[in-house]
Amino acid sequence: MYRFLLTPRWLGILALTLVAATVMVLLGNWQLSRYQTRSAINDQIDAATHQTPNPLTEALPGPGSAPGTAGQVPPKATEWTRVTTTGRYDSDNTVLVRGRTVNSRVGFEVVTPLVLADGSAVLVNRGWIPPASGGATAQPEVPATPTGQVTVVGRVHMSESRPDTPQRRNGYIETRRIGVPQLAAELPYPTYGVYLLLDEQNPPADPVFAAIPIKHENNWQNAGYVIQWWLFALMTLVGFGWLARREAHGPPDRSAVPEDRLGEPTSTSPA
Structure with a gap:
């Protein structure tokens, strides 16, 4: 039933799907690395606050x-x-x-x-x-x-x-x-x-000076991108599977009448 997957057309679709999914996984891994780097910076900032x-x-x-x-x-x-x-x-x-x-x-x-x-x-x-x-x-x-x-x-x-x-x-x-x-x-x-x-x-600094705020890195943005790219990769693979199954079984025939309803009288409006 699934021998059509060995045809050049479907092999090409599979190759594109795998390349796209691989790229998305790599992008997710890169964002994961950014998340870890920024988290380490935030840890340094927090640790220094209480440091002698x-x-x-x-x-x-x-x-x-x-x-x-x-x-x-x-x-x-x-x-x-x-x-x-x-x-x-x-x-x-x-x-x-x-x-x-x-x-x-x-x-x-x-x-x-x-x-x-x-x-x-x-x-x-x-x-x-x-x-x-x-x-x-x-x-x-x-x-x-x-x-x-x-x-x-x-x-x-x-x-x-x-x-x-x-x-x-x-x-x-x-x-x-x-x-x-x-x-x-x-x-x-x-x-x-x-x-x-x-x-x-x-001696103390002049009160006109405002302290320079130390901003934490927005590491949670990178965490969101990690999940986004990995979900896209999963959806790409699931989408290929859905297309292959649809090709194998064909679209559902919604016009067919179930056998258990054959012979039933057509309903009429009440008098």
Whole structure:
């Protein structure tokens, strides 16, 4: 009854079905890998929240000795870990990162190099501030930088992707994205290869700064795609089976009258 499956036409349909199902399974596996990667990032963020900060010099590789250069990028596993260090802010090289949104408002993030006792520096993202009146790109009034020794606790953050070229304007370095190597080239000392998102500071930070929120990865979206692609693969195989069965048995004849109803009188309307 199913010998027709060996014909070229049906073998071609079967091959296309298997290729389509295989591609869908592979897409589901890729989304599963994305789900696992994003879940691991979320676990890192959550674990760091309750972590005792480690000294910067112990947690990260040093920046080297050449001024204007960024140090080695640490392993990905160090991202979001909490570190602490003490130094002096270099307000002459404050960086304004424009076009940043916090609580649905567009403004600037303020990144200031913290110069350590050995002469190297680490970039510290001190927080978000609103722009000056005149629009979202109007250079803000930056609160005074603390003088003297400052102790910070922050979370390790890697350079952002697609960094632009920093430019100096009105006494500040401006950029759209925080690319540590690009910013390090503007500075007169060696810089660590990552920057810090400020958690705590002593003396305390100016209250005008809003903390930069740490967003969790949307891993459940990937989980949904996994189920979607695997269901599509299953439906493709089930659809082939349904077509093959329909070809073997033919469509049901709905016009046929059941034998047990033959000879029954035709119903008439009541008088």
